[in-house]
Amino acid sequence: MTNTSTDSTLTQRAPSRVRRNRNWPLIVGAVLVAGLVLFSLYGAFIANTKGAYVGSARPFMVPAWVAANPAVGFFANDGKHFLGTDGQGRDMVAVLLAGTPRSLVVGAFGALVGIFIGLAFGLTAGYFGGWVDNVLGIANDVMLSIPGLAVLVVISSYLTQLDLLQLGAIMALFAWPGPARMIRAQVLTLRERPYVDVARLSGSSATRIMWTEILPNMVPFVAVAFTQSMSGIILAVTGLEALGLAQSRLPSLGSAISNALEGSALFRGIWWWWAPPVVLLVLVFIGLFALTIGLDRYADPRLKDAR
Amino acid sequence: MTALLEVHGADKRYAAPDGSVVHALRSVDLSIPDAPPTIVTVAGESGSGKTTLAQAILGLVPLSGGSITYRGRELSTLDAASRRKYRREVQAVFQDPYGAFNPFYKVRHPLELSLRNFRVAPRAEHAALMADAVKLVGLDPAVLDKHPHQLSGGQRQRLMFARAYLLRPRLVVADEPVSMVDASLRRSILDVMRRMRDEEGISFIYITHDLATAYEVSDRLLLMLKGAVVEDGPTASVVERPQHPYARLLMESVPSVERRWPGRIEVTGARVGTPEGCGFYHRCPVALDACRATMPPLEKSGDRRVACYADEQSRQEGAA
Amino acid sequence: MSAPTNPASTRVRTPSARVPALDVTGLRVVYDLPSGPVEAVKGIDFAVYPGEILGFVGESGCGKTTSAMAILGLLSHPGRVAGGRAIVNGVDLLSLSTTELRRARWRSVALIPQGAMNSLNPTMKIGRQLLEVFSSDALRRMSKAESDALVESRLDTVSLPPHVKGLYPHELSGGMKQRVCIAMASMLDPQVIIADEPTSALDVVVQRVVAQTLLEVCERTKVGVLLIGHDLGLMAQLANNVAVMKDGEIVELGATDQVLRRPTHPYSQHLISSIPQVGGHRSEQ
Numbered sequence: 001m002t003n004t005s006t007d008s009t010l011t012q013r014a015p016s017r018v019r020r021n022r023n024w025p026l027i028v029g030a031v032l033v034a035g036l037v038l039f040s041l042y043g044a045f046i047a048n049t050k051g052a053y054v055g056s057a058r059p060f061m062v063p064a065w066v067a068a069n070p071a072v073g074f075f076a077n078d079g080k081h082f083l084g085t086d087g088q089g090r091d092m093v094a095v096l097l098a099g100t101p102r103s104l105v106v107g108a109f110g111a112l113v114g115i116f117i118g119l120a121f122g123l124t125a126g127y128f129g130g131w132v133d134n135v136l137g138i139a140n141d142v143m144l145s146i147p148g149l150a151v152l153v154v155i156s157s158y159l160t161q162l163d164l165l166q167l168g169a170i171m172a173l174f175a176w177p178g179p180a181r182m183i184r185a186q187v188l189t190l191r192e193r194p195y196v197d198v199a200r201l202s203g204s205s206a207t208r209i210m211w212t213e214i215l216p217n218m219v220p221f222v223a224v225a226f227t228q229s230m231s232g233i234i235l236a237v238t239g240l241e242a243l244g245l246a247q248s249r250l251p252s253l254g255s256a257i258s259n260a261l262e263g264s265a266l267f268r269g270i271w272w273w274w275a276p277p278v279v280l281l282v283l284v285f286i287g288l289f290a291l292t293i294g295l296d297r298y299a300d301p302r303l304k305d306a307r
Numbered sequence: 308m309t310a311l312l313e314v315h316g317a318d319k320r321y322a323a324p325d326g327s328v329v330h331a332l333r334s335v336d337l338s339i340p341d342a343p344p345t346i347v348t349v350a351g352e353s354g355s356g357k358t359t360l361a362q363a364i365l366g367l368v369p370l371s372g373g374s375i376t377y378r379g380r381e382l383s384t385l386d387a388a389s390r391r392k393y394r395r396e397v398q399a400v401f402q403d404p405y406g407a408f409n410p411f412y413k414v415r416h417p418l419e420l421s422l423r424n425f426r427v428a429p430r431a432e433h434a435a436l437m438a439d440a441v442k443l444v445g446l447d448p449a450v451l452d453k454h455p456h457q458l459s460g461g462q463r464q465r466l467m468f469a470r471a472y473l474l475r476p477r478l479v480v481a482d483e484p485v486s487m488v489d490a491s492l493r494r495s496i497l498d499v500m501r502r503m504r505d506e507e508g509i510s511f512i513y514i515t516h517d518l519a520t521a522y523e524v525s526d527r528l529l530l531m532l533k534g535a536v537v538e539d540g541p542t543a544s545v546v547e548r549p550q551h552p553y554a555r556l557l558m559e560s561v562p563s564v565e566r567r568w569p570g571r572i573e574v575t576g577a578r579v580g581t582p583e584g585c586g587f588y589h590r591c592p593v594a595l596d597a598c599r600a601t602m603p604p605l606e607k608s609g610d611r612r613v614a615c616y617a618d619e620q621s622r623q624e625g626a627a
Numbered sequence: 628m629s630a631p632t633n634p635a636s637t638r639v640r641t642p643s644a645r646v647p648a649l650d651v652t653g654l655r656v657v658y659d660l661p662s663g664p665v666e667a668v669k670g671i672d673f674a675v676y677p678g679e680i681l682g683f684v685g686e687s688g689c690g691k692t693t694s695a696m697a698i699l700g701l702l703s704h705p706g707r708v709a710g711g712r713a714i715v716n717g718v719d720l721l722s723l724s725t726t727e728l729r730r731a732r733w734r735s736v737a738l739i740p741q742g743a744m745n746s747l748n749p750t751m752k753i754g755r756q757l758l759e760v761f762s763s764d765a766l767r768r769m770s771k772a773e774s775d776a777l778v779e780s781r782l783d784t785v786s787l788p789p790h791v792k793g794l795y796p797h798e799l800s801g802g803m804k805q806r807v808c809i810a811m812a813s814m815l816d817p818q819v820i821i822a823d824e825p826t827s828a829l830d831v832v833v834q835r836v837v838a839q840t841l842l843e844v845c846e847r848t849k850v851g852v853l854l855i856g857h858d859l860g861l862m863a864q865l866a867n868n869v870a871v872m873k874d875g876e877i878v879e880l881g882a883t884d885q886v887l888r889r890p891t892h893p894y895s896q897h898l899i900s901s902i903p904q905v906g907g908h909r910s911e912q
Contacts, residue, residue, distance in 0.1 A: 194406035198417050201399055202470065203391075203424030212420075216411040352830035489687045490857040491901045516830060519860070519903040546905060560835040561905050562860030564887050572835055 026294025029227075032287030036280075040104050043097030051091030052098040052251045057081055059089040063272045072269070086273040087263040095256050096276055102164055102252040103284070106237050109168035111229035114175030115222060121180040123210050126187025133184075140177050148174035149236060156245040167246060171233040178232075179225035186221050190214045220299030224292055231288035238281060253277040253284075311378065311477060311510060312339040312364065312397075318372035319359055319534075330582060331359040333534040334373065336605060339478065339512070341378075344504045346511040348521040348542065351531035357514045360531070361480050364512065365399055366390075395425050398471035402483040404463035408455035414463070415451040418470045425474055440469040443507075444499045461492035468499045472507065479503070482514045497524040518561045522546050530554050533586030535602055540611020550613050552594075553587040585615075593617040647674035647714075648851030649698070649736070649819040654711035654721075656690070656697045656875075667693045667706065669875040675819060675851035680842070682866030682883065683855045686898070690875040691855045692741070695821045697721075699738055700728045715818050733760045737812035739822040744804035747796040753807055754778045754792030760814045781810045784847065785840045802833035806840050813844055820845075823855045838865055859902055863887055871895045 043049060050056060061075045062068055063084040068076035077084060083092035125136040155170060190196070191214065199213050240246040241254025242261065260266070260274035319332035335356070339347055349357045362368040364375060366382060375382045377393055385393060401407060408414055418437050422428065428436060438448035444465040455463060464484055471479050481500065485493040501524055503509045515521055521528060521542065528542040530551065538551040549555045559569055573590070578599075580588035585598040597603075597616045605614040656668035668690045675681045683691040696702050698713045698720055713720040715735045723731060732738070740746070748756055757778050758766060766774070779789040785806040796804055805825060812820045825841065826834040842865055845852050854866055862869055863883060870880040871892065879892040890896045 193409075194401055194403045195409040195417070197401065198407050198467070198470075199409075199420060201394075202417055202421040203394065204420055208424075213409055217409070352832070491686050491898055494901055494903060497903065517903075518831065519905045519907075522905045523903040523907070523909055543909065557831055558905075560832045562835070562838070562858060562864045563905055564860050564863040564899075565904075565906055568835060568839075568864055572832070572839060 023294050023297055025290045026298060029287050029290030029292070029294050032283060033291055036100065036104065036284060036287055039097070040101035044101040047094075047097045049094045049098040051081070051094030054088045054090060056094070057085050057089050057091055059085050059087050060270070061085040063092075066272075074270075083276055084272045086259065087265065087268075087270060088259065090251075090259075092272060092276050095251055096253075096280055098251045099253040099256050099277060100280055100284075102250060103234055103238065103254065103281075106164050106168045106171065106252075107230040107234035109165060110171035110175055110233040110237075111226050113169055113172035114229050114233075115179055115226055117172065117176040118179035118183055118225065119215075119222065121176065122183025123187055123214065125180075126184040127191055127206065127210050127214065129188075140180050143174070143177040144181075146174075149239070152236065152240060153243070153245060156240055164250075167237060168233070171236060174236075175229045175233055179222075179229060182221065182225055183218065186218055187214055190217055220295060224295045224299055227288050227292040227295060231285055231292070234281075234284060234288075253281050257281075309341045309379065310338045310376070311341045312337075313376040314338070314360070314364065314373070315376065316373035317360065317363060317370055317375065319356075319363065319368065320371045330534050332356045332363070332370070332373075333602060335360060335531075335534075335536055337529060337536070337539075339510055342508075344508045344510045345527060346500060346504055346513055346525040347527045347529060348513045348515060348525040349529045349531060350515055350518060350521055352516060354533065355531040356534040357531050358482060359534075361399075361482050361512065361514050365397065365480055366393070391425075395474050396477045398474055398476040398479050400464070400467045400471055400479060400481045400484045402487055404460045404467065404487060405455075407467055408463060410455055412454075413452055414455055414458065414466055418451070418466070418473055421470055421473050427474065436473060437469075440472045441466070443472060443502065444469045445495060459492065460488045461495055464488055464496055465499055468496070468503065472503060472509070475507075476509060478510050478512065480512045480514070483516070484513075485520055486515070486517065493520055494523070500524055518546065518557070530557070535586060535614060536605055536612075537587070537614045538611060539605065539613075540609075544610055550608060550611070550618055551587075551615050552591045552617070556590075591617075645676055648677045649675040649853065650712075650714040651694075651698065652712050654694060654697060654713065655709040656693050656702065656706055657709040659705040659707065666709075667875050668697065670711065671872075671875075671877045673870055673877060673880060675853050676867075677818070677851050678846060678849040679867040680845055680852040680854050680865050682862040682869040683853065683872060684857060684859065684862060684869060684898070685872035686857075689872040691872050692823055693875075694872075695738070695823055695853065695855060699732060699736060699821065700725070701738070733812075733817065734815045735817055736819045736821065737815070737817040739805075739808050739812050739820065739825050741823045741827070743808040743825070744796075744801055744828075747804060747807065749796050751795075752792065753794055753796065753799070757781060757792070757807070757811055757814055760811060781814060782807075784813065784844055785810045786836075786843075800833070801829055802837050805829065805837045809837070809840055809844060813848060813850065816848065817850060819851045819853065821853045821855070824857070825854070826858075826861065827856070834861070841865065857902075859887055859899060860904060871898060873898075 058075060058078070060073055061077050061081055061084045064077045064079070064082050066077070068074055081091045081093065085091055086095070121136050121140060125133040152170065152174065196209060196213055199209050204212065237246060238254035238257065241252060242257045244258055247255065256277040257274060260277070263270070263273065265271070265273035314335055314337040317332050317335040320328050320330050323329045339345060349360060351357045359368060363370055377397065380389065382393070409416060415437060418440070419433065422433050422436060437451060441448045441451060446462060446465055446469070450458065450462065450466070485496050488496060497520055500511055500513065504511065513521065513525055525542045528540065528545045529536055530538045530545065530553070532553050538545055538549065538554045545554060546558055549558045560572070562568070578589045578594065580586070581599055583602065584600055585591070585594070585602055588594050588598045591598065595616050603614045603616045605612045608618055651674065652672050653670050654668055655666065655670050658665045658667050671694065673681065683694070685691050693702070693706065697708050700720070700723070702708065708721055711721060715731070718731070718735070720728065720731060720736065754775070758774055769777070775792070778792045782789060782791055787803060787806055787810070791799070791803070791807070799807065809825070822841065826837050829837060838861060841852065844850065854862070856862060866883045868881060869883045869886040870877045871886065871890070871894065872878070873894050879886055879890060879895045886895060887899060890899055
């Protein structure tokens with residue numbers, strides 16, 4: 001019951017597009033991820049990646065800028081394979097071009113499915129509360145407490161040939177509880193907003209309110225959950241592949257690492273076998289992580305009140 | 308004369324977090340006539356029950372006892388279709404003009420929602436209806452395409468009234484509609500209420516703690532204290548010649564440019580009251596023992612009703 | 628650009644023997660926005676005298692709170708003081724360094740900000756919060772008996788019983804919390820108290836009690852009070868003089884009775900007539 005009048009034209013301003021302090025994480029993350037996406041698009045649709053398969057070229061060729069060492073069995077670069085070739089004759093550049101899009105797609109698809117499930121759960125639980133929330137909460141907590149990676153190991157050791165989308169969907173199964181929880185918390189806050197009451201007064205049903213009033217205001221949060229899930233899924237899939245599970249004939253960053261491990265690349269000093277996929281993965285994680293932080297800052301409630 | 312809305316013996320109790328029982332509404336009676344359209348103010352301090360009463364009338368909060376009857380039909384007995392009709396005919400405007408608009412949309416959003424959800428008219432007519440409503444509240448229809456942050460609190464609040472008007476309600480419950488609006492803009496909102504009453508025949512229940520705005524715009528004033536109605540009569544009479552001791556204290560304490568406060572006010576109450584007795588007992592200058600024991604009933608006294616054992620006139624009329 | 632547009636309403640000419648508690652001349656505040664600098668306060672002059680209350684009224688955004696914050700050095704970025712003097716006890720507050728200003732706060736000028744009662748520390752007892760305004764060595768020099776007595780006497784000036792010092796903020800009502808804030812402001816016997824909407828969230832009767840308290844403190848300690856608000860009726864009860872602000876300028880300044888009942892400047896006339904008053908204009912059916 002306050003009388004405070006807050007009509008001051010000086011304190012009210014437009015949504016935070018005109019911020020003085022730049023959101024560096026968002027900028028860095030966006031640039032990195034955009035670069036990776038472009039790289040992937042090139043690799044998936046334009047480049048010739050036949051070189052990514054076994055036996056496409058002479059094995060053990062060093063990268064273009066390294067001197068050959070025939071004594072150990074490392075051959076000189078023939079000028080057509082910039083990053084050299086691995087122990088089985090795969091061109092490393094082609095491996096990257098072929099593998100990156102696959103890893104990104106698994107991550108994105110899995111995260112997308114996970115977010116959808118998480119949204120359905122979170123919206124329903126958060127908006128309706130009561131016993132609905134309790135029941136859904138139990139399901140959520142159960143999924144959270146199941147050791148995802150262990151189960152995935154078991155699953156993938158049974159299903160020997162998985163295509164990307166199947167892998168992504170399985171990942172989604174374990175990816176949704178985290179976002180669901182975060183979404184629910186946000187819905188709990190948003191449903192108390194006066195405009196939800198106004199919508200109810202205007203005759204909107206519960207579903208309509210969830211769709212029209214609550215969901216649009218959640219976009220920044222969902223974006224954060226998405227990038228977070230995506231990096232988590234890529235990490236999990238890469239881990240599984242590195243362990244030798246979730247194998248598919250198709251090259252990915254994880255399988256490249258797995259091949260390198262199998263070929264004892266570390267011990268034999270064939271650093272250009274394991275380094276490129278690792279570096280690229282690091283870039284993927286840094287990009288997604290920065291993007292997550294940047295989006296999180298954008299979605300910060302402090303900024304929300306300024307709208 | 309049939310009543311538009313009749314609240315009879317409304318009682319609401321609920322448990323406070325610490326386990327005690329809060330008696331938010333104590334046997335509240337309120338009647339709003341079908342005609343002529345009236346602006347009734349329900350005034351009181353925080354904790355007086357005025358907001359709980361508003362929520363009960365809007366069907367947002369169930370009563371513990373008593374009844375609310377709209378056009379002769381009790382709210383709790385309404386079927387789904389009648390409930391929907393009720394929801395359309397009894398609208399509300401809330402206190403917060405800032406949170407009332409979803410920042411994601413332009414301000415036309417809640418107005419469009421209302422038109423669409425209640426199927427008021429075919430799509431083609433929506434624009435004209437909204438422009439009409441916006442003009443009624445004194446704004447330019449161009450304002451509909453703005454975003455909430457581009458408008459002042461006063462403008463947003465007037466748009467909330469426009470939204471209510473779109474549904475052609477019979478009754479609008481306005482809960483502190485001006486308290487978050489700049490003082491110099493309040494009159495424009497009061498004018499909207501007045502115009503809706505005079506030109507469109509819409510009655511209002513105006514909830515407020517601000518007696519100045521109540522004095523300016525309302526026909527009738529209901530004063531509540533600790534869940535009970537203590538005085539109910541024509542606004543000018545109640546404000547200029549209050550009868551209930553609490554009303555008297557209140558009216559003399561409202562700061563006015565015309566006169567000074569009469570003397571020093573005592574800070575603490577001398578007596579301790581009981582939950583069943585009159586809510587003003589602890590600082591009432593004319594309290595009787597009966598006031599401590601039970602709550603005085605609301606009784607006719609001249610041009611109004613007063614709930615006070617010590618009130619001369621009502622005692623005289625009771626004896627007659 | 629510091630003279631008000633209406634030549635008749637200048638600063639109130641008081642007997643030359645009286646020295647103002649707060650003397651402000653040519654105060655200018657500028658906000659450095661991305662779109663360019665905006666003048667929020669355009670060179671205002673006013674004075675607050677000991678034992679008297681000066682009211683500031685105006686619409687939201689007119690600069691009344693900004694002026695108060697500027698005097699205390701509490702402007703938040705991107706606002707800054709662009710000129711003027713604010714003299715208390717012979718010292719220009721606007722020329723002080725940050726450390727000097729920190730010492731001047733509470734000691735020379737105290738502030739009761741908007742919503743003060745909600746900014747009391749919820750985890751600290753009232754008595755301890757009141758003593759917080761003292762520097763740590765001053766506190767050490769006082770015995771428990773002395774500090775208790777001091778706290779109780781201050782609580783008494785705001786009509787609060789001594790046992791309040793042992794309570795937490797949530798155990799007090801809104802009016803009581805606000806009176807605690809008034810007590811806190813007067814702890815170090817400042818020359819000036821700036822009160823920004825001190826009763827805006829309170830019920831009518833409680834508001835009267837708090838207003839009465841403020842008046843009593845002012846009369847008893849001869850502190851000068853700058854009262855910012857929008858409730859004209861309240862100004863009529865409390866203020867000796869009233870200044871009407873519009874868009875960063877004072878358009879009228881004079882005795883309360885004069886300004887509120889017979890305003891001369893067109894904007895004052897408009898403002899005063901547009902605010903609903905009990906006993907004023909009614910819209911008959």
